[in-house]
Amino acid sequence: METTYCDRCGEPGGGAAHDGCRAARELEPPRFCAHCRRRMKVQVVPAGWTATCVEHGTLTGH
Template identity: 65%
Template sequence: MSTYCDHCGAPAGAGDHAACRAARAMEPPRYCGECRRRMVVQVTPTGWTARCAEHGTITS
């Protein structure tokens, strides 16, 4: 489980992230779930990539 919400960047255990989970069904992550850094996101017609400077790249 991630420490931070990858959509809003808030601590994962704080508050209700139902809206974040719903948004993530259609959007790539914006924040690293491990360190809360803003990620560099690239969306292409075939998917997306999100890169954290500390933790590397994830893809759709």
């Protein structure tokens, strides 16, 4: 599945305009689904995070 949108800001992805988003994503979970641009339900716990899109499912990270 191809990613179309930035998973941090929700804008169309790619290019140098998202360098700040890529740097921030190393420390925080995604906020938008990269496939459909929907805002995701995010839960952060000490052991990691989960981000859920109603259309595309759940992502996890540590």
